[in-house]
Amino acid sequence: MTGARWRKSTRSDPDGGNCVEVADNLAGVVAVRDSKDPAGPALTFDPAAWRAFIAGVARR
Template structure:
């Protein structure tokens, strides 16, 4: 499988995926990432490893992680 973004293409065949520490056997929120040190960061649903893959540039990924750590995506309630 290949993933492309902004003119960069990465072959994901045989890469190692890292499961989120928040993923678990009783959770529907199971994600895995790869490429944290590469030209693209890829994210997939660990329950559907052959399904869709989202691709982010390192800058986009860093902005997302910073926002998540800062509470930017917390649900109001």
């Protein structure tokens, strides 16, 4: 994920608990990883699929 700028949710545990990080600055892809394992694998999503996921979560 060269060039990815990772960020945590503002709702994440400030003590580094169970969090995910998102990189949405890459062309054509949104990446998600476990903040406790930054060198580990990342899930990637099409930006439209990611927006649909976020919209669904926001409705709950």
